[in-house]
Amino acid sequence: MYEDISITQITVKDLRFPTSLQHDGSDAMHTNPDYSCAYVLLETNNNQKGYGLTFTLGKGTEVVTCCIKAMEGLIVGRKVKDIFEHFGNFWRTLTSDSQMRWIGPEKGVIHLATAAIINALWDLWARLEGKPVWKLLVDLPPEKLVSVIDFRYITDVITREEAIQMLKNREEGKANREKELLENGYPAYTTQVGWIGYSTDKVKSLCKEYLNKGFTAFKIKVGQNLEEDRKRCAMVRECIGDTNVLMVDANQVWDVNEAIEWMKNLAEFKPLWIEEPTSPDDILGHATIAKELKNYNIGVATGEMCCNRVMFKQLLQAKAIEYCQIDSARIGGINEILAVYLMAEKLKVKVCPHAGGIGLCEMVQHLQFWDFISLSGSKEGKYIEYVDQQHEHFKVPVVIQSAAYIPPLEPGYSVEIFPDTMRKHEFPNGEIWKNIRTS
Ligand SMILES: C[C@H](O)[C@@H](O)[C@@H](O)[C@H](O)C(=O)O
Numbered sequence: 001m002y003e004d005i006s007i008t009q010i011t012v013k014d015l016r017f018p019t020s021l022q023h024d025g026s027d028a029m030h031t032n033p034d035y036s037c038a039y040v041l042l043e044t045n046n047n048q049k050g051y052g053l054t055f056t057l058g059k060g061t062e063v064v065t066c067c068i069k070a071m072e073g074l075i076v077g078r079k080v081k082d083i084f085e086h087f088g089n090f091w092r093t094l095t096s097d098s099q100m101r102w103i104g105p106e107k108g109v110i111h112l113a114t115a116a117i118i119n120a121l122w123d124l125w126a127r128l129e130g131k132p133v134w135k136l137l138v139d140l141p142p143e144k145l146v147s148v149i150d151f152r153y154i155t156d157v158i159t160r161e162e163a164i165q166m167l168k169n170r171e172e173g174k175a176n177r178e179k180e181l182l183e184n185g186y187p188a189y190t191t192q193v194g195w196i197g198y199s200t201d202k203v204k205s206l207c208k209e210y211l212n213k214g215f216t217a218f219k220i221k222v223g224q225n226l227e228e229d230r231k232r233c234a235m236v237r238e239c240i241g242d243t244n245v246l247m248v249d250a251n252q253v254w255d256v257n258e259a260i261e262w263m264k265n266l267a268e269f270k271p272l273w274i275e276e277p278t279s280p281d282d283i284l285g286h287a288t289i290a291k292e293l294k295n296y297n298i299g300v301a302t303g304e305m306c307c308n309r310v311m312f313k314q315l316l317q318a319k320a321i322e323y324c325q326i327d328s329a330r331i332g333g334i335n336e337i338l339a340v341y342l343m344a345e346k347l348k349v350k351v352c353p354h355a356g357g358i359g360l361c362e363m364v365q366h367l368q369f370w371d372f373i374s375l376s377g378s379k380e381g382k383y384i385e386y387v388d389q390q391h392e393h394f395k396v397p398v399v400i401q402s403a404a405y406i407p408p409l410e411p412g413y414s415v416e417i418f419p420d421t422m423r424k425h426e427f428p429n430g431e432i433w434k435n436i437r438t439s
């Protein structure tokens, strides 16, 4: 298959959206984020295209696009057959290039660039197969699916053989779960109600709006001021009632002990989890927080800035997280994220993906659908994050019905952006940015 198809071009665009103007997406650490992405377009000699992105904020996009350009030589000229037949090996060539790996390895800008390229390759593969990515993943035989993963550094927790066996054990019932998912979708929680820059009135009216839309789980930002947080949590709890779920997110703002003390002060509002209480690199710190907060029935969630499968492995081994928040635009794209799902399943930690950023809802739903159908077989106590921003720029935007993600049927990874959006939002010459700079 695909005998003569090869990649002829990779184009990267710096696309930015002025979300900071309305404080959309703001949190304790990122008070003026402009949702942005380094957007990758792959082209082949048979006119097939593949689209992928990594999520960034404003000026940071400049650096990531530069890195993707530096990786061009690793992609262009490759036969797609060689990539997809030996995807695990190809992933390793991207992440192990002997000159480029020095600026990682497998972390930071270079790994964001890897994620964008890998995401575009999966989009291309799914389009060639005429399937959405979730279905491509579901239909791959266990041996083939597992062959895309690089197990280096994680075999002390999971081996290739174990992973294959786990998928085989779950084969029974796959068709029924797929059918059920297509009918009922996958539960979503909303973060749209509680960005840190939103006024109390705005938070209140958004809670009502999302309650009316059928949401039962709500995440708000905390971490700047304890008294304000207490007022905010009390107000949101009153608004959503006792039986609905509240999550809080500090975006790495605290020291370990500070996190524990702060959260004890918010415990009466019964948050399900505290997300990113401290540095994303502090595994033992997360473990300490998790241990202390267990007494208050508060779980620890993290992962949106976890840099690779090794860090995830340690978070899982150390019992540092109750909720594992994989992010579709980070670590090394789907190949590496699948490894995290497998480790989480083995160590019995729930995966609740992060999706607060542009295109993240569109992509990550595919992975969680695959997890439900092929790996964990359960949605129990799990959610996919939902933020209601920038979906109108995508050709296949997410569909949310009764607070549930409904699987897309269109081929690909759902991140193709309209050409008009690219013209308007490309930085610095798109018309949106020209207008902002002159106004
Ligand atoms: C800057 C971004 O909006 C973050 O605040 C966002 O990703 C957040 O942490 C989330 O969990 O959605």
Ligand SMILES: [Mg+2]
Pocket: 249, 251, 275, 276, 304, 354, 356
């Ligand atoms: Mg978060």
